[in-house]
Amino acid sequence: MSAKTAAPRVPSNATFKSKEKPQEVRKANIIAARAVADAIRTSLGPKGMDKMIKTSRGEIIISNDGHTILKQMAILHPVARMLVDVSAAQDAEAGDGTTSVVILTGALLGAADRLLSKGIHPTIIAESFEKASRRSVEILLEICHKISLNDREDLIRAATTSLSSKIVSQHSSFLAPLTVDSILKICDENSTTVDLSDIRLIKKVGGTIDDTNLINGVVLTQNVVKNAGGPTRKEKAKIGLIQFQISPPKPDTENNIVVNDYRQMDKILKEERAYLLNICKKIKKSKCNVLLIQKSILRDAVNDLALHFLAKLGIMVIKDIEREEVEFLSKSLGCKPISDLELFTEDRLGSADLVEEIESDGSKIVVLTGIKSNLAKPTVSVVIRGANNMILDETERSLHDALCVIRCLVKERGLIAGGGAPEIEIARRLSKEARAMNGVEAYIWQEFAEALEIIPTTLAENAGLNSIKVVTELRSRHENGEVNEGISVRRSGTTNTYDDHILQPVLVSTSAISLAAECVKSILRIDDITFSR
Missing domain, CATH: 3.50.7.10 (GroEL)
Structure with missing residues (x-):
């Protein structure tokens, strides 16, 4: 028989019966977004690596600021672009922690992927993640140390921590007081926010970073x-x-x-x-x-x-x-x-x-x-x-991040220990609360808690430490009530990071966790991608 048999026509409503497509779309979205998170994971922390970017106009940018790197990357996938937007939102809200927020989003997507493969509905995962993020913010506000704007030393320590992961880290003892003084000159104890456009950063080639000066x-x-x-x-x-x-x-x-x-x-x-x-x-x-x-x-x-x-x-x-x-x-x-x-x-x-x-x-x-x-x-x-334009640009970005850190402290006057300490503490408390729950939500909270450990794990890996050993040690110390125990790269191990003056504003962590959970919720709710004409 030479005549070909015609393929059976699929009825138009069969798309609703097929459950394969939404799962495949979600999987593809998660893979695309996690690829972006993995690309900048190596640049987290004081021992993080820098990225060299060549722009379409032939300019060279050297940076380890998450938002700067993502902004310049040619990302085509629409879901992967959402991570760039999350990083931009964190940059606008807190100014620092732009790398952390993307890594957290990647880890939460990994957790969501594992939960989806167990057959849990994506909407339930998204809503439980949001509840867990709200509880995380409450925990952060409980464990933070209240400060006053008159306490200049604490402000300088927070700025130093922000500068420690930048190229200009060796100049942080000089640049941190400069950023604190410039913020304190334009605001007072009663200010609720700072307009950073009142601080003008002017770049001039010549001299060294030590010649940078503040002019009133x-x-x-x-x-x-x-x-x-x-x-x-x-x-x-x-x-x-x-x-x-x-x-x-x-x-x-x-x-x-x-x-x-x-x-x-x-x-x-x-x-x-x-x-x-x-x-x-x-x-x-x-x-x-x-x-x-x-x-x-x-x-x-x-x-x-x-x-x-x-x-x-x-x-x-x-x-x-x-x-x-x-x-x-x-x-x-x-x-x-x-x-x-x-x-x-x-x-x-x-x-x-x-x-x-x-x-x-x-x-x-x-x-x-x-x-x-x-x-x-x-x-x-x-x-x-600075000696050349690349150093000037990176110094300007670093100073902007340090200024944003002090602005965060004006908005929300609380400091927490750095070095992964708050993430481990939240993970410990959420795991404990998950054990008291029943049903699917307990599973989801447990996965959320484990995902938060990506920050200390990445910090340890980037510093060349044994991440499993370090994170296990941190867990046991936090279990014994040592809330401020985190990773100190200088000591190559765990230490009380609050006493070691590794500090960060509470607003950086709260906004990072909230934005990451929101972004994951948006991604999980997408079950199809169509292209308009």
Whole structure:
């Protein structure tokens, strides 16, 4: 028989009868997400490795910050991208612990996979995980040590712990007090959060990381315009920030003027001089003696003739202020941006004791100190120095993480021991509570507790220790009531990490566990992936 038999047509509702597909989809999702977690697992802890990333534009980034690595990775799988979002959420909420949250999510997905293979329904797993995460947060808040913002030493220790896993760890004794001082300058005991945009990190190539310094004022990377002989230092400065140009106006369309007579030429030049002189006199009349000029695309922000007049009037000029800097400068100096010459009045100016251009390590910066205006908000600037751009970028990321750690302590004033101690303690308590439960939930809580041990296990593995031996020893010590026992890489074993000054804010751990459980819940609830046209 040459005729082929036609394949039987599958009825359209057979998809609902087949249970194979959702299981396969979940399995594929879990594998994809765990692959991302395993990729950055080696970068956890003080002995964690760094990753070198080459971007599509050819830039080289060296980092061990979880969020930086994941952000640059070309991840195509939609579920694996959810881990990048979790890391971004942790970065926004706590600023530190971006690697931990991804590793925790990977471990919880591994636990969920084992529970799914036992035939437990994914919704039950997701809900039980959420309950267990809420209980974990309660335990963390129970075991944390309350602190005050006046206790500078504790804040420095927390910042040092954050910096210890970075490339700049050998400079942490110098950088940690610098980050604490910069936060304390812009907040007080009653603050509930810190706006990190009030701390400006400025990168300058030259010198070493030890030359990084904190300036209680505003730092500009633009140089003072000196080609007309204007001043480079002003005491009792009155600062104006202008958004208009001090140069002859141009027509909107391209026009050519044909001048066939020298008298007409003189008239044009005379008009130009009169126009510019009028602007400069108005600026001087308002008692302004330091002028910041926003960068202009359409025409020159200021021309040579205007600079000559401003120099004669003793006004210091700094041009090419970027649009992004305007908000920070007006907030810091208490001056209002002036968009039109008619609005140039004394009440719109900011004031400072001293504005001067200083040279350090081969590059010049302008420093404005002693800002007095009532409208000014306290801000600080940190000038980061380093041998090359890669070191500068990584130092900036490390300082940002340390600043976020102190911000966490302003939000939630509690410190816990680091080095995997809180995770082991939560795992011990959850296992104990799971034994008192009955039914499927007991199984799920037990798996959740075991998954949390991934953090101390990874810390031990990355430090070259025997992870099974170390984690078993930690379990027995926690069973004997030693709550602060964790892994100390310096001592190559277990120790009381709280007394060893290995500290972290409680908010970093609580948000990491909550976000990881939420992400796992989202992934488990997906039973199919379809692509739209």
